[in-house]
Amino acid sequence: MNNSISRRKVVGGLAAVSMTQVNAKETIRGRARIVIIGGGFGGASAAMHLRSIAPHLDVTLVEAAKTYTACPFSNLVIAGLRDIQKQAFGYTNLSRAGIKVVNERAINVDTHKKSIGFNDDRTISYDKLILSPGIDFRWNAIEGYDVASANIMPHAWKAGAQTLQLREQLRSMDNGGTVIISIPPAPFRCPPGPYERASLIAHFLKSHKPKSKLLLLDAQDTFSKKPLFEKSWLEYYPGLLERVPGSESGQVIRVDPKTKTVFTDFDTFKADIINIIPPQQAGKIAHLSGVTDDTGWCPIDAITFESRRVPDVHVIGDSTIAAPMPKSAYSANLQGKICAAQLVRQLSGLDPISTTLNNTCYSLSTPDQGFSVSGVYRNNDGIFSPVPGSGGTSPIGQPISSKISERHQAFEWFNTITREAFG
Ligand SMILES: Cc1cc2nc3c(=O)[nH]c(=O)nc-3n(C[C@H](O)[C@H](O)[C@H](O)COP(=O)(O)OP(=O)(O)OC[C@H]3O[C@@H](n4cnc5c(N)ncnc54)[C@H](O)[C@@H]3O)c2cc1C
Known part of the structure; x- marks a missing residue:
């Protein structure tokens, strides 16, 4: 199901984008059909990255909602400090990029026949499936x-x-x-x-x-x-x-x-x-696809994001077991890009390649001040592990000017990842 670790070329310290330096157009045989379920930070980022590194692939994004409402900064909305419209993102730019957007809820996945079912009995087939359905509540x-x-x-x-x-x-x-x-x-x-x-x-x-x-x-x-x-x-x-x-x-x-x-x-x-805020688990479609374990979350190979339970199904974002990487939009976006790049390598007959991943989570303590926590992770053994001596939080005694600056960085980060995911 998964490639064995011994086959992997372990190249630490590589950024996600550098893995895309494979001329996928020349090496991939046929027109592989990639279907992604879930058009949030993980799924939309994976779809956009696939289109940019392997434009000839057939990429379909299945997303239940016509408009995605982002969670980061939604606490500002609750406090009456931000209009919810600023949290809303559509899928027009993904369609323009050549991604087939199906605005419907997937209700089942047949991983033997490699097909996805909808309420009206229609199905669509895939060669590779990426699941990024986020969370559901227990x-x-x-x-x-x-x-x-x-x-x-x-x-x-x-x-x-x-x-x-x-x-x-x-x-x-x-x-x-x-x-x-x-x-x-x-x-x-x-x-x-x-x-x-x-x-x-x-x-x-x-x-x-x-x-x-x-x-x-x-x-x-x-x-x-x-x-x-x-x-x-x-x-x-x-x-x-x-x-x-x-x-x-x-x-x-x-x-x-x-x-x-x-x-x-x-x-x-x-x-x-x-x-x-209720206890949580992987999104329902992950359970229906058979990729969850007893914890309610999805075990994955940390290099390829391929499910450890079902071949040709990759899982990214909140649904995964990726600790110590947190369940964040930052992680989902990066995992989406890395998963896309690994899939293109796989379809090109190339070995998976290990990477160094990171995450930064900003939090606002007042409307105009923030601070952050960062982590750096390796995945060379097929599991995620923190890089010793890296990451950490903002200093406890940081001056107000740094807190104001971190709040500004938070908004810049949000603008960057929403642009990457939704165009
Ligand atoms: C209050 C709050 C604040 C946050 N702040 C931050 C922050 O500052 N920084 C940060 O990095 N993260 C933050 N997060 C976390 C972040 O929102 C999530 O980690 C991120 O959205 C996970 O991305 P995802 O792609 O896994 O899931 P989601 O973004 O939830 O996307 C899942 C998508 O899948 C779709 N879907 C599910 N099932 C199906 C189906 N069967 N068929 C079709 N579509 C389906 C859903 O409609 C949804 O659009 C915050 C979260 C909350 C709640």
């Missing part, structure tokens, strides 16, 4: 938290209607109300995301409803960029924000939407607004 992993409860206690962890709902709840809450954010155990999409959300909601409350309180009920004891977040909370939101860690009974195990109550092992909390 409904009822928190007792009582199902699709119906999410209408009262929004998750806002897939950007769109839920983002606006949480924003509206904040707008209409009385000054003096209580807001709860419930944070699940890892792994989940965007490890620093809940704490950025807490910071920006705290900013909203401080500015508009200063008698209010924000309570974080956290299943985790520690979290991404903890010292940086905690320092900024003390500095900007003292007395407004409180966090209960997992070891002090912070994990929410049951909810009652009717009474707006949440339960942990030992405590009960009532609030005016309850934002439940």
